[in-house]
Amino acid sequence: MSDGQVAERTAYTEALIELSFESDYQSVTVDEIVARAGGSREDFERTFPSKQACAVAAIEGVMAKNLRVVQAAFDSEERWPDSLRAGAYAMARYVADNPKEIRFGMLDMLWAGEMTGALRDQFFGKFIAMVEAGRDFAPDPEAVPALAAESVVGSITQALGRFSLERGEERDPVAAVPEMMYLAVRPYLGEEAARRELTIPPPSD
Amino acid sequence: MKRGPDEAPVIPLGRHGLSPDVVATHQRERLFEATVDLVAKRGYRNTSVDHIVKAARVGYVAFYDLYAGKEECFLAAFDRIVEEATEELNQAVAGEEEWPQQMAAALACLLDLAAADPKRARVALIEVQAAGPDAYARYEQVFDRAVPKLREGRALSEEAAQLSKTLEEAVLGGVVWLVHQQLVVKGELADTEALLGQSIQIALSPYLGDAKAKALAKGTLRGRARKG
Numbered sequence: 073m074s075d076g077q078v079a080e081r082t083a084y085t086e087a088l089i090e091l092s093f094e095s096d097y098q099s100v101t102v103d104e105i106v107a108r109a110g111g112s113r114e115d116f117e118r119t120f121p122s123k124q125a126c127a128v129a130a131i132e133g134v135m136a137k138n139l140r141v142v143q144a145a146f147d148s149e150e151r152w153p154d155s156l157r158a159g160a161y162a163m164a165r166y167v168a169d170n171p172k173e174i175r176f177g178m179l180d181m182l183w184a185g186e187m188t189g190a191l192r193d194q195f196f197g198k199f200i201a202m203v204e205a206g207r208d209f210a211p212d213p214e215a216v217p218a219l220a221a222e223s224v225v226g227s228i229t230q231a232l233g234r235f236s237l238e239r240g241e242e243r244d245p246v247a248a249v250p251e252m253m254y255l256a257v258r259p260y261l262g263e264e265a266a267r268r269e270l271t272i273p274p275p276s277d
Numbered sequence: 278m279k280r281g282p283d284e285a286p287v288i289p290l291g292r293h294g295l296s297p298d299v300v301a302t303h304q305r306e307r308l309f310e311a312t313v314d315l316v317a318k319r320g321y322r323n324t325s326v327d328h329i330v331k332a333a334r335v336g337y338v339a340f341y342d343l344y345a346g347k348e349e350c351f352l353a354a355f356d357r358i359v360e361e362a363t364e365e366l367n368q369a370v371a372g373e374e375e376w377p378q379q380m381a382a383a384l385a386c387l388l389d390l391a392a393a394d395p396k397r398a399r400v401a402l403i404e405v406q407a408a409g410p411d412a413y414a415r416y417e418q419v420f421d422r423a424v425p426k427l428r429e430g431r432a433l434s435e436e437a438a439q440l441s442k443t444l445e446e447a448v449l450g451g452v453v454w455l456v457h458q459q460l461v462v463k464g465e466l467a468d469t470e471a472l473l474g475q476s477i478q479i480a481l482s483p484y485l486g487d488a489k490a491k492a493l494a495k496g497t498l499r500g501r502a503r504k505g
Contacts (some may be wrong), residue, residue, distance in 0.1 A: 096409075098322055179406070179407065192461070215487065215491075217475045217478045217479050218475060219455055219472075219475045219476075219479065220479060222454070222455060222458065223451035223452065223454065223455055223475075223476075223479050224451060225454070226450060226451045226453070226454020226455060226457070226458070227446075227447040227448070227450035227451040227454065228450075229450075229454060230446075230450030230451075230453065230454060231443075231446070231447070231450060233406065234417070248443070251441045251442065251443045251444075251447070252447075254441040254444075255441065255444070255447045255451075258482070258483060259479065259482070262487075263436070263483070263486075266441075267436075267439050270439075270441060
């Protein structure tokens, strides 16, 4: 794909995300996407067979960018839960800085069932693995419930759903990180280590 | 036993002598069954009033006499599912005296309901989140109603004051997500007992401690196995 084609694709996916934020995904038309992106109907149809295909490309782009940012932060620390905390702050900042993308991903794609199963598994699987890395550091790894990580990621996803519906006006995802870390650390390292998370200040940028 | 729209009672054509209230009740029932069935299969967004009235075998005029549109019809279905589930949950909890056993019974009841009728569970836990801000707000209200009951568990914790402030929301969110994932990925709750054991442990450990929560999970599963 040429640079021009990539730029064209991005213009359409960004237009769809913006328009979905302003109204809702379902009511956005291809003509509106084309007008917002400054393209033409012919160009759009050459790039995407449908609005849904454009939406899938949009959500793939959002997920890839989000994962890149969070994974890099996670990998910057050697020990768990330091690595998870770094990843959690990267995630929270991403959510705070990209409300349109998060709303599109959560409400228009995930809850609406537009996200494909493979994409869901790939995306949530990475975050579950970051939490589940705590098992290697647990005093009794076998005592940790098998679904602990999935439940933690689920709690956070539900919280993000609330945040995205409020269009980021009322809640601060960065301020919620210590509470999320408490929840994530508790099954692996116990109550005391989890409570310590509530007192650790956010890292400076 | 739950009925599908094809098995719900149909008003005979022509003169039937039934009062308008009885007719409206029958129509509401058929619309409820059709809405749950269609929304669970097609998703809220891909279900239209057209789909619903055809499946329910109810006329458009009758539909719009009862509801302003698809959203109102969906919200009525959501409210009914929640109301009936709440009744069952209250009964399950009333059979237990202590808070830990009450919570275990509530979780068991919730999972049993989802396993027995995955379509209703899908509507109430998944599709409601895609059905617009009013529906989402209603889902949130239901969610928030459960928080105070769970918060009572802090009285059992020796260090209640130091527990995370949003623990209850997080615990509920985690359990709902586990059910949600099974419904999305498998379309049903495949292994209710395993999920129940894990849910009890995950949800109640912060209040009871790991050992007691694990023992409660085991005891609950043993009790259910005995009852068959």
